[in-house]
Amino acid sequence: MLSKLLTSNRLEPYGINFPVCLAPMVGLTHVALRLVIRDYMPLNARVPWPTEMLNSRRLPNEKVGFTAETFRGEQETFLMPQILGNEEKAIYESVKKLEAWGAQGIDINMGCPVQKALRHNYGVALMGDSQYAAGVVKMATQSTTLPVSVKLRAAGTNGDFSYLLNFVQGLRQSGASWICLHPRTAEQKRRGSADWSQIKALREAVDFPIIGNGDIQTAQDVYNMKEQTGCDLVMSGRGLAARPWMLWQLGEDLGFEMPEHLKHREAPRTQEEEGAEYGRCLFKFVDLCEKYFGEDLGLRKIRYYIRTTAVWLQFGHTLGSISTKSKTIEELKISLEVFFRSPQIMFEYTELRQ
Numbered sequence: 001m002l003s004k005l006l007t008s009n010r011l012e013p014y015g016i017n018f019p020v021c022l023a024p025m026v027g028l029t030h031v032a033l034r035l036v037i038r039d040y041m042p043l044n045a046r047v048p049w050p051t052e053m054l055n056s057r058r059l060p061n062e063k064v065g066f067t068a069e070t071f072r073g074e075q076e077t078f079l080m081p082q083i084l085g086n087e088e089k090a091i092y093e094s095v096k097k098l099e100a101w102g103a104q105g106i107d108i109n110m111g112c113p114v115q116k117a118l119r120h121n122y123g124v125a126l127m128g129d130s131q132y133a134a135g136v137v138k139m140a141t142q143s144t145t146l147p148v149s150v151k152l153r154a155a156g157t158n159g160d161f162s163y164l165l166n167f168v169q170g171l172r173q174s175g176a177s178w179i180c181l182h183p184r185t186a187e188q189k190r191r192g193s194a195d196w197s198q199i200k201a202l203r204e205a206v207d208f209p210i211i212g213n214g215d216i217q218t219a220q221d222v223y224n225m226k227e228q229t230g231c232d233l234v235m236s237g238r239g240l241a242a243r244p245w246m247l248w249q250l251g252e253d254l255g256f257e258m259p260e261h262l263k264h265r266e267a268p269r270t271q272e273e274e275g276a277e278y279g280r281c282l283f284k285f286v287d288l289c290e291k292y293f294g295e296d297l298g299l300r301k302i303r304y305y306i307r308t309t310a311v312w313l314q315f316g317h318t319l320g321s322i323s324t325k326s327k328t329i330e331e332l333k334i335s336l337e338v339f340f341r342s343p344q345i346m347f348e349y350t351e352l353r354q
C-alpha cells in the first residue's frame with residue numbers, strides 16, 4: 001500500500017514524489033515556517049511550497065523578495081507563490097515579478113472567503129462564475145510557461161457536484177496544471193469538517209491531478225486521505241504547521257533517506273516525544289522570525305503561530321498566555337525555556353476551529 005502512495009501519482013511529471021505538501025496560509029506560511037518545516041523534508045523528496053496569499057494588485061508596485069510575505073531562504077526550491085486577483089495586467093506583471101524572484105509555479109486563490117475578496121470579485125467569489133474564473137486562469141497561463149494551479153473551496157456549488165466538475169474542467173481547459181480542493185463551503189470558513197467525499201468524486205471524474213486538502217492532523221491522516229479519495233497529493237495547513245515532523249514520520253515510513261541532522265534519531269511518535277519536538281521547532285521558529293522580521297513583526301508572527309498551533313498541546317493555553325505577556329522576543333525565549341523544561345504532551349487530534 002505504501003509504495004502505491006508514490007507510484008500512482010499524476011504529479012510525477014512535475015517531479016513531485018512525496019505524499020504531502022504545505023497549504024498556503026496568510027500570516028503563517030512565510031519563510032520562517034517554511035524553513036522549520038523544510039528541515040524535516042527527506043533528502044530526495046519534492047513537493048511545491050506555498051507563500052502567503054499575495055495580492056496581484058499590490059505586487060507590481062512592491063519590491064518582491066524584500067517584503068515580509070516574499071522573503072525567501074536561499075535554499076528554498078520549488079516555491080509556488082499564491083496570488084489573488086482578477087485583472088489581466090496586474091496578473092501578468094505579478095507573474096513576471098514572481099518568475100524573476102524564483103517562482104517555479106503560480107497558484108491562484110479561489111478560496112479566500114473574506115469580505116474584501118468578495119467585494120473585489122476574486123478569491124472564492126470567482127467560483128460563482130465558471131467562465132470568468134477560467135479567464136483568470138488563462139491570464140496566468142498566458143503570462144508564463146510555469147505550472148499554474150488553482151486552490152478552491154467547494155463553495156458556491158451548493159453541493160452541486162456537476163457545477164464543481166464543470167467549473168474545474170473550465171480551469172483545466174484554460175491551462176491549469178492541477179487543482180487543489182478544500183471541500184468546505186465559503187460559509188463554513190474553517191469550521192465544520194471537510195467533506196473528503198467531494199475530493200474522491202472529483203478525483204474519479206477527471207484525468208488530471210487533484211490535490212486534497214482539509215483536516216489533516218497526523219501522518220495517519222495523510223494515508224487515510226490518500227486511501228479514501230485517491231487524490232494525487234495531500235495538502236495540510238494547520239496540522240503540518242503544528243507538526244512539521246510529520247514529513248519525517250512519513251519519510252521514515254516510506255523509506256526515504258533523511259538529512260544528516262535527523263539520521264541519528266528516530267521520528268517522534270509518542271505524545272511526549274511530539275511535545276518535545278514542538279518545543280524544538282518553536283525555538284527554531286522564534287530565531288527565524290527574529291532574523292527575518294525583526295522585533296515587532298517577529299513577535300506578532302510568533303504569537304500568531306502559537307495561537308494557531310498550541311491547541312494540540314495539553315497546556316497550550318499556558319503557552320498562549322506566555323506569548324501574549326512577553327513584551328520582547330528575548331523575554332519570550334526565557335519563558336519558553338522554563339515552559340519546555342517540563343515534559344509537554346502533544347495530542348494527535350484537536351478540534352480545528354481557527
Ligand SMILES: Cc1cc2nc3c(=O)[nH]c(=O)nc-3n(C[C@H](O)[C@H](O)[C@H](O)COP(=O)(O)O)c2cc1C
Pocket residue numbers: 023024025026027028052053082109110111112151182190213214215216235236237238239352354
Ligand atoms: C490562518 C489561515 C490562513 C489561511 N490563508 C489562506 C490563504 O491565504 N490562501 C488559501 O488558499 N487558503 C488559506 N487558508 C486555508 C488553508 O490553505 C486550508 O485550505 C485550510 O486551513 C484547510 O486545511 P487544514 O485543515 O489542513 O488547515 C488559510 C487557513 C488558515 C488557518
